[in-house]
Amino acid sequence: MSWSLPSIALRIYKPFRSGRPMPHDWLTGNTLQELSLSAKERGLSLAVAFATLIAGCVILAIRVRGGLDHRQAALASAAIVALALAASPVGWTHYQVMQYPGVALFLGYAAQRRLWRLLAAAAACAAFLYPIPVAVLKAYYDVANSWPNSPTVMYFWTSVSALASLALFGLMTRELPRVGVIEGKAYAATP
Numbered sequence: 001m002s003w004s005l006p007s008i009a010l011r012i013y014k015p016f017r018s019g020r021p022m023p024h025d026w027l028t029g030n031t032l033q034e035l036s037l038s039a040k041e042r043g044l045s046l047a048v049a050f051a052t053l054i055a056g057c058v059i060l061a062i063r064v065r066g067g068l069d070h071r072q073a074a075l076a077s078a079a080i081v082a083l084a085l086a087a088s089p090v091g092w093t094h095y096q097v098m099q100y101p102g103v104a105l106f107l108g109y110a111a112q113r114r115l116w117r118l119l120a121a122a123a124a125c126a127a128f129l130y131p132i133p134v135a136v137l138k139a140y141y142d143v144a145n146s147w148p149n150s151p152t153v154m155y156f157w158t159s160v161s162a163l164a165s166l167a168l169f170g171l172m173t174r175e176l177p178r179v180g181v182i183e184g185k186a187y188a189a190t191p
Contacts, residue, residue, distance in 0.1 A: 002089075002092065003093055003095075003133070003162055004090070006087070007162070008048075013041065022147060022154065046089070056083040057083075059169075059173055063174070063176045074102075076172075076173075076176060079173050082165045083165075083169045085099060099168065103122065109179070118175070122171055129164050129168075133158075137158075
């Protein structure tokens with residue numbers, strides 16, 4: 001039940017197939033003491049986390065053209081939190097609430113500039129970070145007093161949060177050049 005890209009990679013590596021019980025690591029993945037990963041699985045998790053962080057940092061550096069203006073710092077920080085949570089080898093469901101201060105900042109930015117599509121996209125991502133997946137999985141759990149024995153349901157609802165986090169990172173970094181001044185060049189505050 002860890003919601004991050006390394007966790008998604010491990011779930012793909014140890015698939016859940018229809019008609020079979022859910023893999024043990026899927027059920028115990030939120031209890032580190034019970035989680036037992038092979039060296040290959042640990043390597044896969046580390047590789048996905050590292051690749052995600054490196055790619056995200058490169059994207060961030062390109063978007064700010066190698067220099068971060070003080071007016072971009074808050075939005076860049078929010079983007080880094082989104083990236084870090086997507087890349088974290090262990091990402092409990094409630095970790096996603098750490099993104100909400102940055103999301104609030106970003107929603108305020110979009111509303112102030114009347115970027116309504118950006119506001120809607122960011123709000124949708126925020127909803128899929130935590131409240132919607134938790135509500136859906138809780139509803140499934142409450143019906144049967146166990147997690148749904150459906151690979152489709154489990155793959156989707158345990159992956160959507162990490163993907164929403166990456167989408168937020170992308171939206172935030174896309175807006176960075178429009179916020180502030182880099183190397184003495186003014187960038188428009190609106191698109």
